[in-house]
Amino acid sequence: MSQEPATDYVDGVVDVLTQVHTPAELEAKALAYRLRRIAHRLETDVKRELAPHGIELWALELLACLLRAPEHRLTASQLATAMQLTSGAVTNRVAKLEVKGWVVRDFTPHDRRSVTVALTPEGAERAYDVFAVKTEAELNLFASLSAEDQHRLNGYLRTVLLALGDRET
Known part of the structure; x- marks a missing residue:
């Protein structure tokens, strides 16, 4: 049957x-x-898990972008591209994290119109403190798929993103 x-x-x-x-x-x-x-669902689950830790998903993602960057700094324009945001949204988010002491802004030495955003030691520490929470939520969401199925699905989605021009910068 x-x-x-x-x-x-x-x-x-x-x-x-x-x-x-x-x-x-x-x-x-x-x-x-x-x-x-x-x-x-993933965004909702991650936000719910991060809330008790006093950090929002967008903040963790911005800190993570800076952690991955050379010397832990990017221009505002590079952050906008990496996070798929407008320059205004980046400015707003960076300002909120600057108040918390997690990032600092400075003018690019060779171009005073360009702003560089750098991760502070406090920002790096905060991000590392809560990365495991985000990872656990991601693992839970995809637990119904075997490791092999997750790998296969990742490959399919990568193919679509590459076809859309989403390349590593």
């Missing part, structure tokens, strides 16, 4: 759309819906 596969919320959405979309369109829509729902 074969058992019917379990269905999720997206299956119900796709069922309603079968009369107006081709099978290829339905598959693309289902994938897009599932990716958005998983991304939303």
Whole structure:
């Protein structure tokens, strides 16, 4: 006896759309819906786990960008690109972290119009203190997939991102 596969919320959405979309369109829509729902769930779970530690996800991501950077510093423009934000959003976020003492801003020596953002030792310490919380939430979200399936899914998603021009800088 074969058992019917379990269905999720997206299956119900796709069922309603079968009369107006081709099978290829339905598959693309289902994938897009599932990716958005998983991304939303991941962000919600991580934010919930970080809240008791007094840090927001955006702040941890900005600190992590600086940790990965040479000499732990980037221009505001480089941060905007890395975090996929507008320059105004970066300015706002950096200002909030500067007040906490986690980053400092300085003018680029060769171009006074360009601002460099550097991680402080306090900012690095704060990030390292809570990285494990974020990692645990990520592990929990994908626990239903084997290591092999996670690796395969990562490969598929990398292929899509590369096709969209998302390259390492």
